[in-house]
Every structure is written in structure tokens, then in C-alpha cells.
Amino acid sequence: METALDAPPATVASVSLAGEARDPDGFAAALGASFERYGFAIVSDHGIPAELIARAEAAAKALFALPEAAKRAYHLPGTGGARGYTPFGTEAAKDATLVDLKEFWHVGRELPAGHRYAQVMAPNLWPAELGEFRDTMLALYAAFEATGARLLAAIARHLGLAPDFFVDTVDDGNSVMRLLHYPPVPADAPGIRAGAHEDINTITLLLGAEEAGLQLLDRDSGRWLAVSPKEGELAVNVGDMLQRLTNNRLRSTTHRVMNPAPERRGHSRYSMPFFLHFRPDYLIETLPSCVDADHPDLYPQPITAHDYLMQRLREIRLL
Structure with missing residues (x-):
């Protein structure tokens, strides 16, 4: 078994x-250079309160400790796992033959009645x-979003754009917070906790990666490298939508979550990624500043963020 x-x-x-x-x-400059080279960075002092993170972690553990039948009552087949529960062994990486060894729960944006995105963003x-789950998760969602906005301003600055460039692009964006549980792994487990994949969205902010297992594929050497934040730090990575917008200047890097070493096999792994998305009707069109004679436009056909999301969800078997 790979570990x-x-x-x-x-x-x-x-x-x-x-x-x-x-x-x-x-x-x-430091954030952008790391995104250009590796597609990843580690961010400390991110402003998400430690007390809120601890409450959310406890609530997630309580959720996944519920009986299987209770959890499955919140599974909505045919919705791409957009909200609620997705059972163990459902999702697979694109082109993978084995499913991932995980279960998860999705929290999305709370929209008022009659909102223009209600047709594409489920309640x-x-x-x-x-009882405390809803308030805790909505507070964490808001905290993730605030931190994400600061990181997007830095990305805009790195790209030579106005610092507020991304504000409109993510206004009421289809961002999703995922509560992840990777159960203990038997020695003969098929597959790994999360197969090699790229994220679909704009940027991902991940809490909980201090438990070993997260690795990125270095495109220069072809080697898998470990990403190991300290407790409470964020691992942040570029998603496919931002890679497309920047004509591959910022890289959406292949990554995976490996199975634990033998002495950690009996332990669950929990994490909380926040997939920050553009608003559904945002047209992802290559930034002119990222195109020149040496870097022709790799994505000449614009696509809305929603259409791109649907295309990719089909590829990973959630639709």
C-alpha cells in the first residue's frame, strides 16, 4: 500500500x-512566485480565529460520527454533491479507476429568497x-471568504491588476466549504485517500493539512513533494479557473492525499478546504496581460464559471 x-x-x-x-x-511577490512555481503556498496569521476552527473541527467530527443511515438522509443523488452529505467511496479523481477513500459534507452560500443565482446554487x-452546526459553519464560511478576498487582492497585485480586480468576479460566488473525513485505512486498502487531481475553482484555502499526506506533483522534476503546514496554517493552491484566466501563468498543480504511514493507519484524517469560486455568470476569458508572442492564448474560447464547473463535475463522477 502506498503511504x-x-x-x-x-x-x-x-x-x-x-x-x-x-x-x-x-x-x-512571494505569494505569486510560489503560485507560478508550485501552484501552492502556506499562509500563516490568516485571521481565521483558532477558537472558531476548533469549534468547526469538533462539529465536523460529531457529524461524521453520526450513524450511516442518519448521514445518508442528507445525501441528494444527482446533485453533484453540491450540498449536504456525499458517502464514502463516491468521488473519484478524473480518469481514475479507483474511488477516493473519503466521505464529505458541503456547505455553500446562503442566498436570500428570489436571488438571481438560486437556480444554480442549491440551499x-x-x-x-x-444544534450548533449551522451557526458554526456559516461563521467559518464567512471567515474563509474574508481571508480569500485578501489573498485575491495580493494575486491581483502580482498580476499587475488593480487590487480590487477580483471583488466583482467573486461577488456572490459559488464557493463551497467541504468538511472531509478520511477514515482509518486498512493495510490492504485499494486506492488512496484522494487520488491525483487538480481543483476546479479559483483558489483553495485548506485547514487540516498538518496531518501528513498532502503532496503536490512537481512539474519540473516529476516527483511528488510533501506540503506540510504547521497546525492552524492554511495550505493555499491555485484552481483550474484561475489557471485558465491567467493563461497558465499561475499553475493549478496536480496534488493528492496519500494513505498514512503504518503507525497512523488506525487514525482518521479530517480537513476543511474552502473552494473559492467565481460567481456563476462570470465569463472566464484569458487576461490580455497574460498573452504575448511567447505565450499565445491557450484558451481562446471563453466559458462561464458555471458551465466550466458542470463540465468538470461530470469528469469526476459527481454528476
């Missing part, structure tokens, strides 16, 4: 968001068994 052992560390940038206010250009499901 998380032996992958050398990736030398991705480790940046403090607290330092962004003091030196916005320096922060943007949330909330487990009746867990």
Missing part, C-alpha cells in the same frame, strides 16, 4: 498574511441532530 512516507518537502513559500499590510508588494442542508 505518505518518503516524499521530500516542497519548498513552497510560507507567508504571513499579517505582513501583507506592512508590505503588500512584497507579500504579493444548504443542515443536520437536525447537531
